[in-house]
Amino acid sequence: MGSDETLTRKVSRNKLTMCSLNEMSSKVWGKFPEDLFEVVGERLPIVTVFRFLSVSKKWNSMLTSHTFRERYAKLSITQPWFYTITDNNVNTAAMYDPSSNKWYRTKLHSFREKLVIFPLASVGGIVCLTDNNYTRLFVGNPLTQTLKEIPSLSNMDWPGVVAGMWMNGKSLAEGYKMLCLSYYGQYVIFDSIENTWYKSGTISIGITLPLILNMRSQAIFVDGYLYFMCSIPNGMVSYNILSGIWNHILVPDPYTFIAHRFIVECGGRIMLVGSKVSDIKSCASVCIWELEKITLQWKEVDKMPSEWCMELYRKNTNMIGVGNKDLILLWFRFEKMNMLVTYDVSKKEWLQVSRSILPRGMAHQRIECGITFYPCITTTI
Amino acid sequence: MSSKKMITLKSSDGRIFEVEEAVAQESQTIKHMIEDGYGNSVIPLPNVTGRILYKIIEFCTKHVAVEEDIKQKSVEPTVVVEDVKQKSVEPTVVEDVKQKSVELPVDDDAWDAEPSDIDEWDAQFIDVDESTMFELIVASNYLNIKRLMDLSAQAIADMMKDKTVEEIRKIFNIQNDFTPEEEMKIRNENSWAYE
Numbered sequence: 001m002g003s004d005e006t007l008t009r010k011v012s013r014n015k016l017t018m019c020s021l022n023e024m025s026s027k028v029w030g031k032f033p034e035d036l037f038e039v040v041g042e043r044l045p046i047v048t049v050f051r052f053l054s055v056s057k058k059w060n061s062m063l064t065s066h067t068f069r070e071r072y073a074k075l076s077i078t079q080p081w082f083y084t085i086t087d088n089n090v091n092t093a094a095m096y097d098p099s100s101n102k103w104y105r106t107k108l109h110s111f112r113e114k115l116v117i118f119p120l121a122s123v124g125g126i127v128c129l130t131d132n133n134y135t136r137l138f139v140g141n142p143l144t145q146t147l148k149e150i151p152s153l154s155n156m157d158w159p160g161v162v163a164g165m166w167m168n169g170k171s172l173a174e175g176y177k178m179l180c181l182s183y184y185g186q187y188v189i190f191d192s193i194e195n196t197w198y199k200s201g202t203i204s205i206g207i208t209l210p211l212i213l214n215m216r217s218q219a220i221f222v223d224g225y226l227y228f229m230c231s232i233p234n235g236m237v238s239y240n241i242l243s244g245i246w247n248h249i250l251v252p253d254p255y256t257f258i259a260h261r262f263i264v265e266c267g268g269r270i271m272l273v274g275s276k277v278s279d280i281k282s283c284a285s286v287c288i289w290e291l292e293k294i295t296l297q298w299k300e301v302d303k304m305p306s307e308w309c310m311e312l313y314r315k316n317t318n319m320i321g322v323g324n325k326d327l328i329l330l331w332f333r334f335e336k337m338n339m340l341v342t343y344d345v346s347k348k349e350w351l352q353v354s355r356s357i358l359p360r361g362m363a364h365q366r367i368e369c370g371i372t373f374y375p376c377i378t379t380t381i
Numbered sequence: 382m383s384s385k386k387m388i389t390l391k392s393s394d395g396r397i398f399e400v401e402e403a404v405a406q407e408s409q410t411i412k413h414m415i416e417d418g419y420g421n422s423v424i425p426l427p428n429v430t431g432r433i434l435y436k437i438i439e440f441c442t443k444h445v446a447v448e449e450d451i452k453q454k455s456v457e458p459t460v461v462v463e464d465v466k467q468k469s470v471e472p473t474v475v476e477d478v479k480q481k482s483v484e485l486p487v488d489d490d491a492w493d494a495e496p497s498d499i500d501e502w503d504a505q506f507i508d509v510d511e512s513t514m515f516e517l518i519v520a521s522n523y524l525n526i527k528r529l530m531d532l533s534a535q536a537i538a539d540m541m542k543d544k545t546v547e548e549i550r551k552i553f554n555i556q557n558d559f560t561p562e563e564e565m566k567i568r569n570e571n572s573w574a575y576e
Contacts, residue, residue, distance in 0.1 A: 024540055028511045030554035036522060039530065043538035050574035054567040055546050057558050095573070106573040145570060 038062060042072050045100065046375050050143060073378045080324030083127055083142055084331075084370035085118045093119075095142055095373075098327050098342060101353065109140065109147035119371045121219060123165035124172040125379030127371065134161045139192075141381050142373065148381050151196060153180060153188060164219030164226040166241060168193075172379055179226060179239060183210040187239075203237065203246045211237070216320060218371045220265040223293075227270065229263045236263060252276075252289060252298050264323025264372075266345045272298060273321040273328060275309075284313040288328065288343065304330075304341065305350055311339070324372045331370065388415065389423045390438075396431035397423070400438055403449075407441035409525035428523045433516045440506060440529055447499050507536045 041049065041063060049072070053060050062068055082096040085108075095104045108129070109115065117129040117138060129138045129147070140147040153161070165178045175193040185203040190196070203211075210232075217229035226239040227249075235250040251261070251272055261274035270291040275284065286304040291297075303309075312332055320331045326346050332339040340353040388405040390398045402420070406412040414424055426434065507514070514533060521529035541549065550557055557564070568575060 022540055022543075024511060024544075024552045026552050026554055028515050029552045032515065032553055033519065033522075036518060036534075039518075039522075039534045040537045040541070043535045045542055047574045048542045050571045051546060052549060053571060054559065054564050055549050055557070056555050059555070060567070104573040104576055110569075142573075143571075145573065 034058075038068055038071075041068065042075050046143070046377060047097070047100075047102075047104065049377065069378050073376060079327075080372050080374045082322050082324075082329050082370050083119060083122065083373045093142065095375075096329070097375075098324075098329070106142050107145045109138075110145070111147070118369055120161070121163040121165045121178060122371045122373040123167055123176050123178075123221070124374050125376035126165075126172060126176070126381055127373050128163060128165060128178060130161070139381050141379050143375055143377075143379070146381055150190065150192075153197070160213060160215060162213045162215060162219055162228050164221055164228065164239075166221040166226065172376070177241070179241075181211075181213065181228060181237075183213060185209045185211055201244070205237075205246045205248055208233070214260065214262075216260055216369055217262040218264075218322060220263055220270065220323075222265055222268055222270055227263055229261065249291075249296055260319050260321075262319075262321035262323075264321055264328055266323045266328065267325045269345065271301065271323060271328065271345070273319075273330065275319070285309045286312075286319070286330070301345075302343065302348055302350075304343075308339070308341065308350075308352065320370050322370050322372045324374075329370070386420070388420055390434065391423050391425045392429055392431035392434045393427050394431050396434070398431075398434060398438060400442070401445070404438065404441045404445050407445060407526050407528070408437075409527075411524065426524070429520045430516070433513070433520050436506075436513070436517065437520060437524065437526065437529065441526065443502060443506075444499075444528060503532050507532050 037059070041052075044052070049063055053063055079097070079099040081098070083093060084096070085093050093106050093108050095106055096102070097104070108117065115131065117131050117136075119127050120130045120137075121128045125141055125143065127140050127142060129140060130136065134153060136152050137150050138147050139150055160183050161180050163178055163180045165176055167176045168174045175191070177192065178190040179187055180190070181187045181203075186200065187203065188197045188200040191198050203209075211230055212232035214229035214231060219226055219228050221227075224241055226241065227236045228238075229236055229251075233248055235248060238247045238249060239245075240247075251263075252274075261272060264271050264273060270293070272289040272291070273286070274289075275286045285306060286309055288301045288303075289298040290301045292299055312334060319333075322329050323345075326344055328343040328345060330341045330343070332341070342351045342353055343349070344351070386402040387399045388402050388411070390400065390405065390411070392398070402415070405424075406415065411424060414420070429437070507517075509517070514536060518530065518533040518537065521533060541552075544552070549555070559567070
């Protein structure tokens with residue numbers, strides 16, 4: 001199906017392969033001084049740290065110690081990952097690490113009960129998940145595969161909810177808040193420190209209700225504003241967390257040939273991913289726009305290579321998009337195929353990520369939804 | 382050019398190195414010794430062999446030069462090498478032991494490199510065999526040279542990162558003191574990391 005090449009990622013300066021050999025013999029390393037393990041440990045990728053927890057009791061205690069984790073978190077250049085739920089897999093999620101181009105399958109929870117939950121929002125290393133009826137809410141840390149239930153929105157009888165989360169301070173240790181917004185324009189805010197829902201209201205701007213919220217587009221938090229994507233009213237609604245004021249921002253609305261548009265945040269920049277069909281030449285393309293924050297105008301930033309677009313055109317394609325610091329990740333699903341594409345916002349590079357690197361059994365699964373999450377070694381739920 | 386103060390270092394195997402003070406002070410350990418008044422005599426480094434000290438001096442010289450933004454065409458760090466009692470062979474070429482100043486045998490390109498190429502220089506520098514890598518991190522820890530410690534720690538981490546738990550135990554001679562149940566529990570909690 002098209003060119004399935006794995007394009008090699010350009011290795012960033014920080015990750016120059018320094019040693020061409022990988023052989024480590026115990027003759028040399030058997031006498032490695034113990035006090036130097038920490039210095040080396042701080043520079044291991046996070047997956048390796050978690051794997052080495054079972055090496056020995058001493059290594060376990062070193063890698064879980066507060067001092068090590070604090071230093072690791074400070075030093076770490078862990079790039080944000082993507083967290084997805086695949087269908088037909090009640091208990092499994094998958095995480096993608098763009099910097100190593102690897103997928104990891106992760107257990108959602110170890111509860112006995114059968115739960116069908118999917119991600120709603122995330123902040124830092126925490127993911128918020130809900131069941132199909134939005135009656136139960138959970139927060140989890142994918143790295144430790146732990147999950148905890150939080151008080152539900154039981155008073156509400158909402159057909160659909162979107163959520164956005166933000167941290168109170170610089171780290172999750174200071175707590176976080178979550179705002180849930182419903183079709184009827186109602187919203188409530190959860191305070192993690194008090195473990196309670198404390199504020200509620202209705203969108204005050206003069207727009208017709210009910211809203212048609214884009215359920216698949218992850219809310220983004222930038223500079224004190226939460227942004228949610230909507231079809232009605234067309235565009236985004238934004239919430240200022242300090243003033244509590246809502247606003248409506250238009251988005252470009254060309255003809256779409258692929259279901260869904262997404263807003264994503266890339267290092268503080270607000271981007272919109274959508275598809276369009278240019279009128280005259282009928283040239284279909286997937287485009288990325290950026291919001292200019294002062295003028296609130298959208299500027300087209302880039303277009304996906306047209307050969308790839310042509311593959312998707314008129315094939316009843318579904319698209320999911322998520323963004324993180326530099327990268328926008330797009331899944332396209334059409335005719336039982338998954339196509340995974342990344343766009344590097346700073347380098348303006350498009351890459352098709354090879355399907356062969358999906359974990360076994362995943363290649364044919366439908367990725368239902370995905371969100372960004374920032375793996376953090378110090379996260380606790 | 383030799384108005385710069387020189388510091389004399391002596392390796393564990395008796396080899397003498399004379400380096401500029403700025404270069405020597407890349408090592409916090411040596412810096413403290415100088416501040417404590419030992420700068421005028423030979424500073425013994427009993428934990429560092431001549432072979433490794435040579436490499437370390439090469440590293441520090443390069444980084445001092447880069448920092449000072451020196452863009453001379455051929456920077457020649459002056460190194461006086463005297464064999465006091467020597468059996469081992471210097472890996473790099475030293476033409477004449479009696480020479481007062483010996484050029485470090487590096488190619489001109491390395492010294493021409495712009496500061497932004499320092500990462501590549503570092504990558505090439507640290508591309509060494511395991512024993513040397515081991516000795517470098519131990520020595521840079523003893524001499525307290527942060528930049529070199531970070532570089533070698535990163536290189537070692539890169540070698541280790543894809544290893545399995547069993548391989549790591551073997552490499553570092555570590556006894557598994559978990560009971561099978563304990564180990565299973567930890568592996569289950571972090572099952573994603575084992576794929």
